[in-house]
Amino acid sequence: MELQQMRYVVAVAETSSFTRAAERCLVVQSALSHQVARLERELGARLFERTSRRVRLTPAGEAFLPAARQCLEAADRAAAEVAAAVGEIRGRLAVGLIPTVAAVDVPRALRDFRGRYPHVRVSLRVGASEELADRVRDGALDIAFLGLPTTARPRGVAARALARDRLVAVVAPDHPLAGEPAVDLRRLASEVFVDLPAGTAGRAQSDLAFAAAGLDRDVAFEVTSADFIDRLVGENLGVAMLPSAYAPRLSGVTTIEVTDAPARVEYAVWSRFGRTPATSAFLTALGIDADTDADG
Structure with missing residues (x-):
């Protein structure tokens, strides 16, 4: 069993195609197919089901794939450690x-x-x-x-x-709150919100603050990525709360200080x-x- 064969298997599994796998691995398809077939003979089991329309892992292939990835990662790690020992980071x-x-x-x-x-x-x-x-x-x-x-x-x-940062309110430029210098959570609780999905750390920052203040709010729009929130807010579909250090990246919206705003901590x-x-x-x-x- 060779590392290159494992690389070919991983590539086929990730692309669901022998053609695309060969392109990724910079080899001709016939050579890649030959090495995969050779590995299958050695293992005594087929790793892929091949039809004219699709390629997918067999149960044996599903079992082989995680171990193959671990072997490849270990080999890469070994090469990197050797390179670091002679002063080169790779x-x-x-x-x-x-x-x-x-x-x-x-x-x-x-x-x-x-x-x-x-x-x-x-x-x-x-x-x-x-x-x-x-x-x-x-x-x-x-x-x-x-x-x-x-x-x-x-x-x-x-x-x-x-770093530690406080959240700010984000509203559309024509929203009634847009001209306010600051708001509090009680005032914001009457608004419809755009926020991250319930259960995420980003959502919890606001949920915990409103709960601590004894307030309920209506999160009508849930977005899986914060970099789309300002587009919904800009259409006046709701308001949002986002970190103040992130606010300068937003466009088409207005930010307002929240006097009793929740905070977050960024970690590496x-x-x-x-x-x-x-x-x-x-x-x-x-x-x-x-x-x-x-x-x-």
Whole structure:
């Protein structure tokens, strides 16, 4: 069994196509198909069901795929560790971030990092804080930037608090509140809201604040990503509450200070059980001492 064969299997599984897998792996399709068939003979089981219309994993393939990925990740990690030992950082850096991250200018940080370490392959995943923390814990992400209510802390990961921020109200320019210098939660509770889905950390920041004040509110629109909220608010479908540091990125809306606004804390989190050389280098580039600030 060879690593290249595993790479071919993973590529076919992810693309559901031998043709697209061959294109991704930069080989001719016949060579890729031959190596997959050779591996199947060695394993004594078919990994894929092939028809003229689709390719999908067999039960044996479903069982093989996670182990193949682990082997490939281990091989990449070994190569990266050897390179680091001779002074070269390479390998992969998988970064997760919430759309409203503001404590770190992630694109600029990656630009500087890439300029210093050009052999590191970088992938980005945008998602909700709780999802990103889970992916750091299971090793799918190397580092993530989260936003949590002040009553919560990242669990099961190493963490560094980066910044604390208050939420502001976001309304359409022609909304009756647009000319107000400030509002409170009681006044906002009478409005229809646009917010993140219930149960997410981003939604909890506002839910907890209204609950603590003994107030109910109507969240009529739920959006899975905060970077779409301002478009709905701009159409006067509702109001929203978003971090003040994120507000300058919004367009077509008006922001208002909330006198009793909830707060959130932004964190950088990474694995507590070992870091790749690229992860350590990125943390250092961010000014984070991972050995003393791993407090998750």
